[in-house]
Amino acid sequence: MTSREFQERLARRAKRAGTTLAPDLASGLEAYFRLLETWNRKINLTGLNLAEAAPETLDRLLIEPLVAARHIPGGASRMLDVGSGGGSPAIPMALAARSVRLLMVESKTRKSVFLREAIRTVGLQGADVAASRFEELLARPELHEAHDLVTIRAVRIEPRVLSNLQAFLKPRGLLFLFRGATAADPSETVPPPLAWSATYPLLESLRSRLVVLEKRPVGHQRST
Numbered sequence: 691m692t693s694r695e696f697q698e699r700l701a702r703r704a705k706r707a708g709t710t711l712a713p714d715l716a717s718g719l720e721a722y723f724r725l726l727e728t729w730n731r732k733i734n735l736t737g738l739n740l741a742e743a744a745p746e747t748l749d750r751l752l753i754e755p756l757v758a759a760r761h762i763p764g765g766a767s768r769m770l771d772v773g774s775g776g777g778s779p780a781i782p783m784a785l786a787a788r789s790v791r792l793l794m795v796e797s798k799t800r801k802s803v804f805l806r807e808a809i810r811t812v813g814l815q816g817a818d819v820a821a822s823r824f825e826e827l828l829a830r831p832e833l834h835e836a837h838d839l840v841t842i843r844a845v846r847i848e849p850r851v852l853s854n855l856q857a858f859l860k861p862r863g864l865l866f867l868f869r870g871a872t873a874a875d876p877s878e879t880v881p882p883p884l885a886w887s888a889t890y891p892l893l894e895s896l897r898s899r900l901v902v903l904e905k906r907p908v909g910h911q912r913s914t
Contacts, residue, residue, distance in 0.1 A: 703748045718785040718812045725811050733800045735776035755779030757892050758900050759786035766838035772824045777808050792817040795824045835860050843868035849881045856884050861907040871897035
């Protein structure tokens, strides 16, 4: 597929989702996708069909994160993505919100090497990769309450996981949970100081949604 064909298909998928792509954003998304396709032949980064850039593949890897990026609060400066894998949703979101400094957490060495190469290829200034499990980062006090946003997709969501993740959030910071059509909504089992804030539809084609949790400041917990 030529670059022109890819860009036209990407633009159509974006328009279907109610968004338009600036040329620099579209170029960055293509560079990321091409790199992912090349590396995926060597290591398993995603099970999606990259060779044909199928509509569902573009929706999942590129368009869904762009829709989610609309909900990044103004003034957000630091974002932590957990279980980054092949780089989606983190890299497309960071391309859409370049003022946000990104830290991706990926425990598998080869995937973390890919993520560093992706950062270099798409030119994400200030982005970094932590090649470890996110639980290990709890031992780094400089990361505690240091992020405006934490994002997570394709990781099992349990109260214990949420309790650990909230440690990285500033008070009033947000936790973005990417949920599929069949995934349970955790809004009823959110452990303090987190509280459900909103649920937004993402892509109708994927029947996906974004569950947003907020870290409430001490003394402002919602009563149950």
